[in-house]
Amino acid sequence: MGLTKAKLEIEKEIGVDIINVLFNPSEYQLTDSANYSEKKVPGLDGPLFQYISGEATELSLNLFLDTYVPKQPTSLISFGTPPTSTDVSAITKRIANATSIDGSLHRPPEVTFRWGSLNFRGIVTRFNHTYTMFTESGMPVRAKVSLTFKSLISPNDKRRASPFESPDRTKYRTIRQGIGLWDIASMEYGDPDMWKMIARENGILNPLDVRPGQVVKLPAL
Structure with a gap:
């Protein structure tokens, strides 16, 4: 089996613009992140962090583009027209x-980067290119390209991959060491302030007065 070459597939109204990579990247980086908000609860030393949403996965990589063709001595040129260098900016513009x-x-347009097991579909959010070699006429023939993509995964796809348990029915939870009512409220309802509803449902006057092993009822929303 030959060497697998990476390629970029850029969406067009009709068809796809395919850019074959001459030199595979030496590495690429995938980044996942999440958004949180801080909630201050009286009696606690620090704030609680409430999960808001996940961020799209980012892909970062560098590519090396080269369209330079060395000139051949006249004595070595046989029949036909020898290949010549072309302007590498024609590729960077695409x-x-x-x-x-x-x-x-x-x-x-949507862009897909394919290489081996990686099949990343997203949009290009950052593009830097540096020209590093030129012909005598000033035509660029080599370039270093830095690309950042953000994935295109719909919220429905993410929910199917990691579904939340429905908060619209009554449940029971056992309090574990280091877990408070606000933690349970954040996990179950997505809002730590909902601890008041849990406390009221279970007749708890002081949210700090709970113990590991205690079972609490979580009312349906």
Whole structure:
């Protein structure tokens, strides 16, 4: 089996613009992150963190583009026209177009980066290119490209992959060491302030006066 080459597939109104990578990247980076808000609860030394939402996965990588063809001595040129260097900016412009709105799509195009087991579909959010080699006429023939993508996964896809347990029915939970009512409220309802509803349902006057092993009833919303 030959060496698998990476490629970029840029969405078009009709078809796909495929850019084959001459040199595979030496590495790539995938980044996942999440958004939290801070909630201050009286009696606690520090704030509680409430999960708000996850961020789209980011893919960062560097590519090396080269369209330089060394000149051949006249004595070595046989029949036909020998290959010549071409302007590498013709390739970088195709990639740069993925960062702006496509008039036919009315949005930036989707871009898929394929290489081995990686099949990343997203949009290009950052594109830097540096030209590193030129011909005598000033035509760029080599470039280093830095790309950042954000994945395109719908909220429904993420829910199917990691569904939340429904808060619309009554449940019971056992309090564990280091877990308070606000922690349970944040996990079950997505809002630590809902601890008051849990406390009221269970006749708890002081939210700090709970013990590990205690079973509490979680009312349905």
